[in-house]
Amino acid sequence: MISTSLRRAAVPGIAALALALSACGAANEQATADGEGGGLSGTLNGGGASSQEAAQNAWRAGFQQDNPNVTVNYDPTGSGGGREGFVSGGFAFAGSDSYLNDDDGELTAATERCTTPPIEIPDYVSPIAVIFNVDGVDELNLTPETIAGIFNNEITRWDDPAIAETNPDADLPDAAISAVHRSDESGTTGNFTHYLSVVAPDAWPHGEVEEWPLKAGEAANQTSGVVTAVGNGRNSIGYADASQAGDLGRAKVQVGDDFVGPTAEAAAKILEVSPRVKDRDPHSMVFDLDYETDEAGVYPIVLTSYLMACGTYEDAETAELVKGYLTYILSDEGQATAQENAGSAPLAPALAEEAQGYVDEITAG
Known part of the structure; x- marks a missing residue:
């Protein structure tokens, strides 16, 4: 069972995140020992864009509070390192400020790793x-x-x-x-x-x-x-x-x-005035940003960061952990947490709903 409850409590600030993550780690150890806690359990490893680090720390804290038997690790290696780790299988999911492309065979390699075209969804706009x-x-x-x-x-x-x-x-x-x-x-x-x-x-x-x-x-x-x-x-x-x-x-x-x-x-x-990249798999929600827009009130130098995941994983535990964590990130609570702690803009509801539909399809093969 994936816990995505929208808590009404105040979202913890950046100053409290280190304590929150430590507390989650301690709770995780205790819950594991007692055999109690949320329905999910295990360790989920991801990494990539350092721009997402503050948001990822907030998401990890919130998700682990809901699921105390889970440990989520995010290594801010940079976008290139994240894509490399995802393609090689070192990361179950990755964050990247650039989508996968085939100029250097990234998209083909990721498709081979996942056995189907990977999921790419926007999670962070700043x-x-x-x-x-x-x-x-x-x-x-x-x-x-x-x-x-x-x-x-x-x-x-x-x-x-x-x-x-x-x-x-x-x-x-x-x-x-x-x-x-x-x-x-x-x-x-x-x-x-x-x-x-x-x-x-x-x-x-x-x-x-x-x-x-x-x-x-x-x-x-x-x-x-x-x-x-x-x-x-x-x-x-x-x-x-x-x-x-x-x-x-x-x-x-x-x-x-x-x-x-x-x-x-x-x-x-800028996402409201920008088209999608052409000729991509439907699971690839990536944008061709309209930098030359004259639309009033648009700031054009934008980092649209993506999450990358497989639609199918070899084992059920990894599939459920990725599915659960990405669901939390896309939830109203997850987007509010990122806005509070990292200053990012929440995804438009229609985009979040579309992305969630692809996440819902994640399964074990």
Whole structure:
């Protein structure tokens, strides 16, 4: 029996998650010893996008509270590591900021591992913030071309005319820009560079890449590393999941005639104006994001993160654990937990219902 009760109690905050997870672990040990607790039991191993880490910690805590005989592990190896672990069978499920593709045989390999095309469902929608730490600057408006020029090492000083033009009231310093990028293979990098390649192809000629293509700038490992590097640096700029940006400045990005900030609500709107990727299996709910939209109130640099799972697993325990955990994530409670603890936008009800239909089909073969 899968427990997906919608508790009315307040969702625990980030500060309480470590205690909640520890308590769940202790409860799990006691429940196992006593033979009591929820209907599910066992250990479920997953991993992938570090952008999902805060949300995954919240989901693990909530799910294990409902199912004290279960331990869920999530290793934030990055999106590339998550997809590799899923394809190899090391992870029963994975989180990734980029969907599986066959440019390097990923989708074919995942289909072979699962024996049928894998399930890919959106679970986490969050803006990728252009974060900054600049002397004397609290607000920053940037055009797509300016962002591309900064990260392509063509705009190298904060008082450059391209930055000054959209920030006439800012006291921009006469200082070098320290641009921070991910050092690891990253779905966040993939989404960020995809955006730049679409909206500013002349200023960003490198295309969509998950591994940073330039030697210029400062490299930092995983989302937390970029945030730390920008925070500890001086006159620094980087890109990271907005939910993990802390107190750093977050640039507003030009969309049409307006500059839009990276709120969860503004990010979620892009799915409403974006089509699905063509020629995919129906179990693959992946989007071709409309980065060039002029729709009011849409923040375009978005991380739409996916969960990947098999429709069929070799053993019933794994099938039930994956099915139960993904059901919790898609539930109203799970989405509210992620919003509270990770700042993500809840999935639209119709999307969550469609995704749940595919999760309901998970079985053991």
